[in-house]
Amino acid sequence: MHSFTEENYLKTIYHLSQLNDSPVQTNAIAEGMKTRAASVTDMLKKLSDKQLIDYIKYQGVTLTDKGKTTAVSVIRKHRLWEVFLVEKLKFKWDEVHEIAEELEHINSGLLVERLDEFLGFPKRDPHGDPIPDHNGIFEPDQNIHLHEMSRGDKGVIIGVNEYTSAFLKHLERLGLTIGILIEIEEIADYDGSVELLVDGKKINVSKEVTQRILVNYK
Amino acid sequence: MHSFTEENYLKTIYHLSQLNDSPVQTNAIAEGMKTRAASVTDMLKKLSDKQLIDYIKYQGVTLTDKGKTTAVSVIRKHRLWEVFLVEKLKFKWDEVHEIAEELEHINSGLLVERLDEFLGFPKRDPHGDPIPDHNGIFEPDQNIHLHEMSRGDKGVIIGVNEYTSAFLKHLERLGLTIGILIEIEEIADYDGSVELLVDGKKINVSKEVTQRILVNYK
DNA sequence: TTGAATATTTAGATAAATCTAAAAATTTTC
């Protein structure tokens, strides 16, 4: 078995390698794990010895198949527990991330499968992130960041990529939650802020916010 | 916050001090924690520094109020999660102990209270053990071990005090599960084995088994 | 293409939880 720390490293490396395909750098991992580069180097050696990553000194790391499987399994558990907390225990979507960070390390294959079944095999977590299935397969999706859309485009908010309570509460105040239909009214050249049409009302959101919202606009 | 290990020590000390009121001995803790006496001594110093136990060298330990509160909180979580696993995720009563050993350390007060509510504020776990309430209060009970009963006594099986899969499966084969009404037909002087009347049928159980079954016989 | 800036690794420490072996305290037995 892998320690909590090892699992968290794998998860972080997985997420970082999704952003840009190139090998993940030590400093990026250090930032993601909120630790120092020297600590990352130590752990990379360990993960490499366990054949969970391919690691070349000074060149960064990529996950091996074994490492990827482990990372996806942790992500699956994280997202299923989030669904449980929101759907069954009435938590708000901005309250579940921290608890799921703990629950994701509970170690029982049977538990995960029973939980999945109990929840009705959900496809997405409360933040709109896809939940990989039993075999680690993600449903293919054609999402786009809000800031990549053009004037007149329409779509449904399908997810976010920041999970702080501050950010999620901000979205809620604006009425920007999962499943909401939006339309791009205007994009300001000046600062990249965007005017949206939501439920008949006009809303202005900053560029920072548009970069953190995923939209499904098939 | 306390580490998983610290919480497990407190839980073990709590259970041992329930058996006989006297201070709990180092060796007993070592056995309960499946570790060495030397390791126990180290941890006792630590727990003592944190004022979770009263510890006198060579004399054994008792929990302080603070230590007791922590132990009971962990036990509450353990038992609530067991109810969840059996009632909601269709686990068998002999499959839940190990998983609950992990879940009991998840650290969120709100989670425990929401879980309790979701489960309908259960009073007992699947093994018949009482679940302390929000304030750490156990429902008073007048249970007795099966081996303390006399010929002719009747009662309802309310719990067990061993949780190995082997033992629980054995009980199931005998039809001795929580809620079953039993009557003592005969107690053998020879080996202390007991003949029970269960559901109209006669069943023989060894002394070892009778020592591990709790009966409510009001 | 070389010097400066940046990124990464190494070296050496620290803290938590554990271990074995040996010493010390307590209890039991005669």
Place this chain on the structure above:
DNA sequence: GAAAATTTTTAGATTTATCTAAATATTCAA
């Protein structure tokens, strides 16, 4: 009540994950 047996503690190592400071490698920019 002293010797033997048992229990507990101490001393010193080990493992995991972390840290700071210094050294080294890589990249960038003039």
